[in-house]
Amino acid sequence: MKKVSVITVNYNQPQVTETLLKSIAEHNKYQALQIIVVDNGSREDPIPYWRKKYPDHTFLRSEINLGFAGGNNLGVSLADGDYLFFVNNDTEFTVGLVESLVALMDQHSQIGMISPKIRYFDQPQVIQYVGFTPMDYYTARNKCIGEYETDEGQYDETTGKTGFIHGAAMMVRKEAIERAGLMFESFFLYYEEMDWCERIRKCGFEIWVEPRAVIYHKESVSVGKKSALKEYFMNRNRILFIRRNGPPSSKYIFYAYFAAVVFPRNMLRYILEKRSDLCRQLILAVKWNLTHNQNSTELGYPVHKIK
Known part of the structure; x- marks a missing residue:
């Protein structure tokens, strides 16, 4: 059984992060799981409390905010999984999520990165993501497939290659990281996962989506829509x-x-x-x-x- 390292980043949202940890405990049945939580320079350090409450998890803290890429890269430094599953702290797991992604990674060695279907937490039957179209490099635009559609299973047979993964939930093969390197930290927020996709693709790997695996996302918890x-x-x-x-x-x-x-x-x-x-x-x-x-x-x- 391949080991999976789940990495999530907390920034001034300890209760949101704890809700994620609770959902993993309740819904995950995959045994070979390492859980890593990075505190990304929060005003108050929650890690001493968490280490007592969650003794089986791994915690580390940055004294400054390293951004999305930097916080996740810090988590990679302690990850020993064959696959690294990066999830936003404002997501919640469902039954079979990890197993479904691992099964495809095991079956297809060319997969470097894979995301599950993402639904909105507050509207659990509404899709946020089930893949991306390729990038139009003349306008820097592409389309998020399935966004705002009611999920009636219309994408459940579309497992396979996609334009890009989604940064809210992405499982990455360790070998792909070793060959392509970590996320470029200068992006700080936005586009870092797309840049990472391009670099991993250039190393010979494919980017996939698995619509039959589902995660829920509490969109826009971290950053204001007009900040x-x-x-x-x-x-x-x-x-x-x-x-x-x-x-x-x-x-x-x-x-x-x-x-x-x-x-x-x-x-x-x-x-x-x-x-x-x-x-x-x-x-x-x-x-x-x-x-x-x-x-x-x-x-x-x-x-x-x-x-």
Whole structure:
């Protein structure tokens, strides 16, 4: 039996994280499981309490917020599983989730990454994710398959390759990580899993989805839908993703599209919403890409202000 290391990251949400741990205890039957919880610089350190309450789990803490990629990468340092299952702390397991993903990984050695079907926790019959279409590198757009549809089993026979996994729940083969490396931490939030998919795919692995495995996701618990943090990293990282992964022939078309369409459209929307703070974040996001190398580790955002 292959060992699975479950890695989740907590940031100022100890009760949300404990609910995840409870759902794993209640629904998981897979025996060879290691559970790793990373506290990502929370204001109050929950780990001393957790070590007493969950003595069979592994905990480690960063004194600063390392972002999604950095927090998960820290968890990898203590993972000894053959497969690493990265799950958001605002998810909840279902029966057979781990077994279904492991079965496919065991059967198909070419799978480097795989995600289950994701449903919205508050609307448990509504799909959030059951795969991604390929990326359009001219616009940096793709489509989340099944999103907002009522789940009537219409995708349950579509197990196989997909454009990208979903960062809320992704099982990754250890060998793929050893060959492609860890997530690029400069993304901090957003696009890091898509960048990782591209690097793992370039190492000869495939990206799959298993719709018959289900996890529930409490969307938007961590970051506000209109926060300065989100607007900065979504815009900055969209450009950065293309810089790092786009074919040379498409990059300049994307840059022209962003300058002529995306930038003025977003600025107008922010102005109409009376959000001058978001106008500033968009300008900073573009400026960062103009002044930094695509492999730069500088975030261009005051991490100490992230609450």
